[in-house]
Amino acid sequence: MGNSIYSAALMDHNAHPDNKYDLQDATYSHDGINPSCGDEMTLKLKVNDGVIEKAAFTGHGCAVSQASADIMADLIEGETVEEARRLSGLFLGMIQGKELSDQDREDLDEAAELESISRMPARVKCAELAWRTLDGILDENGE
Ligand code: ZN
Numbered sequence: 001m002g003n004s005i006y007s008a009a010l011m012d013h014n015a016h017p018d019n020k021y022d023l024q025d026a027t028y029s030h031d032g033i034n035p036s037c038g039d040e041m042t043l044k045l046k047v048n049d050g051v052i053e054k055a056a057f058t059g060h061g062c063a064v065s066q067a068s069a070d071i072m073a074d075l076i077e078g079e080t081v082e083e084a085r086r087l088s089g090l091f092l093g094m095i096q097g098k099e100l101s102d103q104d105r106e107d108l109d110e111a112a113e114l115e116s117i118s119r120m121p122a123r124v125k126c127a128e129l130a131w132r133t134l135d136g137i138l139d140e141n142g143e
Contacts, residue, residue, distance in 0.1 A: 006063065009071065009113040014063040019073035023056035028141050032133030034125045039065035043133045047143060052076050052084055057130065064114075064123045069130035071110050076134070081143045087111070088131045094118060095127050 026044035033040050039061030046054035055073040060066075072091075076084040090104050091111050097118045105112045117127040137143075 006067075007113040007116065009110045010063065010067040013067035013070040013110075017066060017070035019056045019070050019077075020058065020066070021056050022058050023054055026054070026056075028137050028143075030133055030137035030140060032129050032136065034061070034065065034129045036122075037062055037065065037126050039126055039129050041065070041069055041129060041133060043069070043130065043137055045137060047081065047141075050081050050143075052079055052081060061129070062123075062126050064117060064126040065129050068111075068114060068127045071114070072130045072134065075109060075111055081138060084134065085138060088134050091131050092128060095124055 023044040023046060025046055027047050028045045029042060031040070031042050041057050041059030041061065043055070043057045045052055055077050057069045057073060075087060079087070087107060090100070090108055094100050094108070094112070094115055095118050100108070100112065100115070114127050117123050
């Protein structure tokens with residue numbers, strides 16, 4: 001694994017996804033699919049009074065899609081919907097090759113470690129899937 005192009009955070013979240021389970025008291029659920037790789041996920045959120053109290057996902061896919069979903073769930077849990085949308089915008093910008101400020105990098109925390117994916121065109125949609133599904137779940141429910 002010494003020559004892996006993937007970061008330690010990615011490998012770790014893929015191997016041990018803390019947020020991969022079927023959230024029982026979810027308020028929202030949304031399916032996301034990345035046909036180019038075959039990644040599929042169902043994202044579930046428990047939103048209460050504009051705050052994402054819980055985020056979890058189920059499904060299957062490549063290491064990048066799974067790790068990105070787990071890292072995202074860690075990041076948005078406890079955040080307001082507004083902040084989660086801002087973080088999603090930062091992440092998607094980064095994956096599309098936009099330069100991050102130091103503050104952005106700090107705000108994205110472990111998610112910023114997926115920055116190298118922006119230079120792997122075949123994996124970009126994999127990394128984006130969870131975040132696009134997050135935007136979808138919020139749009140669909142008027143959050
Ligand atoms: Zn994938």
